[in-house]
Amino acid sequence: MTSADTISSETIDVSVWRGGAEGRYETFAVPLRQNQTILDVVTWIQRNADPTLSYRFACRVGMCGSCAMTVNGRPRWTCRTHVSKVVENGKVELGPLANLPVIKDLAADMTSFFEKWQKADGAFVPSKTRHDPIEEILPNTPARIEASAAIECINCGICFAACDTVRWQDEYLGPAALNRAWTLVNDERDAGKSDRLRAVAAAGGCHACHSHQSCEQHCPQKLNPTASIAGLKRLTMHAYLRGDL
Amino acid sequence: MSANDGLGAKTQLRAGTAYRRDWLWVAAFVHRLSGIGLAIFLPMHFLALGLAIEGEASLDGFLKWTQNPMVKIAEVGLVALLTLHLLGGIRVLLIENMTWQPGQKSMAIAAVAVSILVGLLLAVYLF
Ligand code: SF4
Ligand code: SF4
Ligand code: FES
Numbered sequence: 502m503t504s505a506d507t508i509s510s511e512t513i514d515v516s517v518w519r520g521g522a523e524g525r526y527e528t529f530a531v532p533l534r535q536n537q538t539i540l541d542v543v544t545w546i547q548r549n550a551d552p553t554l555s556y557r558f559a560c561r562v563g564m565c566g567s568c569a570m571t572v573n574g575r576p577r578w579t580c581r582t583h584v585s586k587v588v589e590n591g592k593v594e595l596g597p598l599a600n601l602p603v604i605k606d607l608a609a610d611m612t613s614f615f616e617k618w619q620k621a622d623g624a625f626v627p628s629k630t631r632h633d634p635i636e637e638i639l640p641n642t643p644a645r646i647e648a649s650a651a652i653e654c655i656n657c658g659i660c661f662a663a664c665d666t667v668r669w670q671d672e673y674l675g676p677a678a679l680n681r682a683w684t685l686v687n688d689e690r691d692a693g694k695s696d697r698l699r700a701v702a703a704a705g706g707c708h709a710c711h712s713h714q715s716c717e718q719h720c721p722q723k724l725n726p727t728a729s730i731a732g733l734k735r736l737t738m739h740a741y742l743r744g745d746l
Numbered sequence: 747m748s749a750n751d752g753l754g755a756k757t758q759l760r761a762g763t764a765y766r767r768d769w770l771w772v773a774a775f776v777h778r779l780s781g782i783g784l785a786i787f788l789p790m791h792f793l794a795l796g797l798a799i800e801g802e803a804s805l806d807g808f809l810k811w812t813q814n815p816m817v818k819i820a821e822v823g824l825v826a827l828l829t830l831h832l833l834g835g836i837r838v839l840l841i842e843n844m845t846w847q848p849g850q851k852s853m854a855i856a857a858v859a860v861s862i863l864v865g866l867l868l869a870v871y872l873f
Contacts, residue, residue: 518759527753574764599762663765712841714770714850728846735843 514589515542517554518596522601526594527551539579539587540568543595543607549631556607563721566655569662570607571596578721599662614658614675621678622700625685626693637688648687651680653722654741660716660726672705676716676726679707683729685735698733698740707733773854777834780827787824818872826865833857 505510511533515528529546540558545569547554558568563581570579573594587593604610607614627708639645661667668677682701685691701707708731716726740746765771798811811817839854847853 519753522759523756524759525753525756571760571762574760576762576765594760595760597761603759662762665763665766665771668763703851711774712838713774715765715768718768718770719765726847727841731846732844 513542513584514592514743515546516592516594517543517546517607518603519554520605521605524603524606533584537584538584539570539577539584539593539595540573542584542593543570545580554607555605564655566657569598569657569659571662573600576659576719578657578659581721596711598658600664600667601655601658601662605676609658611658614661614677615656616655617674618678618681620700621674621706622693622697623678623681623685624634624693626691626696628692633649638689642689644689647732648684651684651726654680655722657721659721660724663715663719665713665715665717666709666711668708670705673709674701674707676710676730677691679710679733680724680726684734686733695740695745698737698746699746701733702737702741702746707737708732767849770854772856773834773837776858777831777838780831781828782835784824784831787820787827791820791824814871818869822865822869822872825868826861829864830857830861833860 503674512530512642514528515531518524518527519527529550531542531550534541540561540680543554544558546558556568558571558580559565559569561580563578568579568580569576571577571594573589574583575587576598577587579595579669584593595607597603597607601609601611601614640649654677656677658677660680664673664676666673679701686694686697691697705742710727711728712727712731714727715727717724720726737746766775794817795808798808799805834854834857837850837857840847841850
């Protein structure tokens with residue numbers, strides 16, 4: 502570290518959750534630097550103060566979705582959250598992502614998040630084999646436009662942590678899984694549509710969403726799961742009225 | 747580790763619900779509250795109307811009863827709640843049944859503003 506990296510000799514107080522479901526907040530004084538991200542802060546603590554600190558990250562550039570944590574009470578992607586944007590009175594509080602069990606420290610157990618992704622039939626079902634010619638997919642059909650608008654999800658779980666329905670209702674599939682299902686029901690190559698509509702119309706599916714938009718407000722990819730879920734509500738309702746569901 | 751190494755006392759993991767300070771969350775909350783308010787006040791309103799008519803046994807008596815300031819205030823509140831709940835409900839219906847419209851925050855704020863305005867107008871008319 503050169504002196505040019507530091508703004509001054511200033512530090513910030515970072516309290517970090519230590520332990521599993523039971524634990525405590527531990528406070529570290531971390532030197533303030535220019536353009537420092539929350540992930541930089543966590544890494545600084547692990548390298549300079551306590552090597553036993555557990556947390557998760559991979560790409561550091563907002564692509565892998567693994568670094569999400571609770572920062573001053575809100576779920577955020579830490580590799581692209583600048584300290585200057587979230588620091589409150591020289592303090593930052595970090596915890597694992599909410600609505601998920603804690604493994605240790607800042608690492609939440611994402612199992613239920615991904616299980617719900619499966620439960621929403623979030624896997625693509627091919628309608629062709631490798632022997633068929635490659636299908637031409639036009640980017641400007643209404644369905645493709647809907648799918649493309651919702652496709653850039655990085656599975657970070659931030660929307661899941663910001664959703665009160667997830668918090669209150671164990672079986673609720675959550676915004677990310679339903680958003681994924683929405684991209685697939687709009688994908689003309691997919692062959693699993695009727696099963697998927699059944700999966701998302703079941704209890705804990707799209708109709709449990711209250712349209713709070715907390716998911717949309719927090720999604721770092723600026724996706725709108727609320728709109729996707731509203732789309733699923735309409736599709737499943739039409740399917741029901743047609744007698745397909 | 748020593749006692750003063752920065753480790754706080756054993757405590758609960760903070761819930762991470764700061765999103766409940768956001769406008770749209772508050773809008774959903776207020777929508778709920780107005781619904782509960784209506785569920786409580788509407789039966790009381792009808793009961794009071796019924797009792798007033800029955801008790802006084804005349805339209806005159808009822809009309810006098812409606813001049814009671816407390817009754818007026820309650821009616822203003824009721825109408826404001828109704829407007830709020832109606833507009834909030836329309837907003838959710840539009841979200842869920844029509845193509846997405848941006849600017850939901852402004853719409854939620856507008857719904858609150860219109861409800862207050864309706865309440866005020868009624869208050870001016872009544873008092
Ligand atoms: S809009 Fe639906 S999915 Fe999004 S936060 Fe609200 S309840 Fe959860
Ligand atoms: S929808 Fe957004 S917030 Fe939710 S998992 Fe995907 S990228 Fe993250
Ligand atoms: S580390 Fe990959 S998104 Fe933050």
